[in-house]
Amino acid sequence: MKIAISSSENNENSKVSDRFARSEYFIIYDHDKLSFEAIVNTAKDEGSGAGGKAVKILGDAGVDIALVPELGPKALEALLAFDIKSYQYPREKTVKEVLYLYFEKKLPELLISTSKGKH
Amino acid sequence: MNIAILSGKGGTGKTTLSVNLFSYLNKGTLIDTDVEEPNSHLFLKGKLIKEEGVYKKYPLVDDDLCNYCGKCGDFCNFNAIIPAKKKVLVFQDLCHDCGGCSLVCPTDAIKYIDKEVGKIYHHQIDDNKLFLYGNMTVGEVSGVKIIETLEETTKNEEILLIDSPPGTSCSTVAAIKGADYCIICAEPTPFGISDMRMVVELLRAEKRNFGVVVNKYNLGNSEIFKYLEEEGIELLEKIKFDREFANLLADGELLINHSEYFTNKMANIAKKVLGDKND
Ligand code: SF4
Numbered sequence: 371m372k373i374a375i376s377s378s379e380n381n382e383n384s385k386v387s388d389r390f391a392r393s394e395y396f397i398i399y400d401h402d403k404l405s406f407e408a409i410v411n412t413a414k415d416e417g418s419g420a421g422g423k424a425v426k427i428l429g430d431a432g433v434d435i436a437l438v439p440e441l442g443p444k445a446l447e448a449l450l451a452f453d454i455k456s457y458q459y460p461r462e463k464t465v466k467e468v469l470y471l472y473f474e475k476k477l478p479e480l481l482i483s484t485s486k487g488k489h
Numbered sequence: 490m491n492i493a494i495l496s497g498k499g500g501t502g503k504t505t506l507s508v509n510l511f512s513y514l515n516k517g518t519l520i521d522t523d524v525e526e527p528n529s530h531l532f533l534k535g536k537l538i539k540e541e542g543v544y545k546k547y548p549l550v551d552d553d554l555c556n557y558c559g560k561c562g563d564f565c566n567f568n569a570i571i572p573a574k575k576k577v578l579v580f581q582d583l584c585h586d587c588g589g590c591s592l593v594c595p596t597d598a599i600k601y602i603d604k605e606v607g608k609i610y611h612h613q614i615d616d617n618k619l620f621l622y623g624n625m626t627v628g629e630v631s632g633v634k635i636i637e638t639l640e641e642t643t644k645n646e647e648i649l650l651i652d653s654p655p656g657t658s659c660s661t662v663a664a665i666k667g668a669d670y671c672i673i674c675a676e677p678t679p680f681g682i683s684d685m686r687m688v689v690e691l692l693r694a695e696k697r698n699f700g701v702v703v704n705k706y707n708l709g710n711s712e713i714f715k716y717l718e719e720e721g722i723e724l725l726e727k728i729k730f731d732r733e734f735a736n737l738l739a740d741g742e743l744l745i746n747h748s749e750y751f752t753n754k755m756a757n758i759a760k761k762v763l764g765d766k767n768d
């Protein structure tokens with residue numbers, strides 16, 4: 371199982387990002403290998419459609435679960451299409467901290483988007 | 490000459506200014522590009538001479554033919570089509586109608602469908618004036634295509650007024666694309682100023698010439714005039730608040746038919762903006 375967390379920097383001790391699709395990095399935690407890996411979020415500079423593209427990056431990386439600060443409607447729809455479940459973390463924590471919260475089942479699952487898309 | 494009329498937020502008298510200035514002119518065309526909430530037609534009583542649909546093409550993917558190769562998603566510059574695990578997602582509002590995804594699809598899984606995104610109504614006003622407004626289909630998210638069609642239809646007009654959507658959205662940017670001059674309609678509330686500031690920044694970024702009409706200047710404070718002076722922005726005209734005006738507007742009346750004061754204001758604005766083009 372792979373879990374992705376939106377992160378402001380490139381390791382598991384970094385602060386989580388305030389934004390999903392425009393975060394700097396995704397930290398991918400591989401629960402089978404117990405390892406962390408950082409991938410650069412190339413969707414963050416997209417003029418439009420960053421949400422869908424960010425999800426595609428996670429889908430291509432084989433992610434099963436995403437821990438996010440917020441989600442727009444397109445990102446949510448794309449996550450569902452990639453069979454990725456998403457959970458919302460509180461701000462100002464580190465990647466590791468929100469991961470613990472997830473395993474303690476303290477993060478709410480996101481089933482509706484938290485923000486309006488931009489046009 | 491194309492003149493766009495804008496405002497930071499709704500309800501600053503933008504439509505009042507647009508329809509009255511238009512009615513004051515001897516000739517010209519007005520387009521209402523506030524396609525989400527058009528309301529100029531409530532004041533302009535003309536004859537409907539044409540009604541046309543505005544269409545956009547969208548990719549439609551046949552999931553049975555698709556082999557999830559991912560080529561369409563790699564090709565699309567707008568992230569409008571995203572092949573996921575068991576289906577291909579299409580975000581219609583992001584699609585720019587380029588046709589590329591169907592060209593690169595190896596299995597011919599992508600067809601295009603036409604979808605009506607809105608309508609445009611053409612009205613004849615008097616003998617020599619035209620008024621067009623667009624209306625977006627309920628449920629659509631972007632009016633840009635309708636606005637572009639309105640602008641395309643009227644691009645050769647000698648004098649064109651463009652009633653633009655309030656704020657600084659993509660729709661506003663689309664509306665001012667062909668404008669030679671912009672008039673910002675503002676009110677002297679602190680709130681009005683911060684909204685207006687964003688419009689000013691947009692117009693500066695887009696390198697447009699512009700001036701400001703201050704509506705209801707006898708209400709609120711003088712902050713707005715200080716701001717205009719500090720920024721070196723031209724004050725085109727200031728218009729007072731009058732209960733009588735509010736009543737007339739509520740009845741769908743044009744103010745220039747009832748108030749000499751208001752007519753003079755329109756004359757002044759027309760002179761400053763159009764010079765002798767209105768003669
Ligand atoms: S038509 Fe063009 S913009 Fe629309 S989804 Fe296909 S490639 Fe993207």
Ligand code: SF4
Pocket residue numbers: 550554555556557558559560561562572577593594595596597598599
């Ligand atoms: S290019 Fe065609 S076959 Fe490939 S994923 Fe897109 S729709 Fe499916």
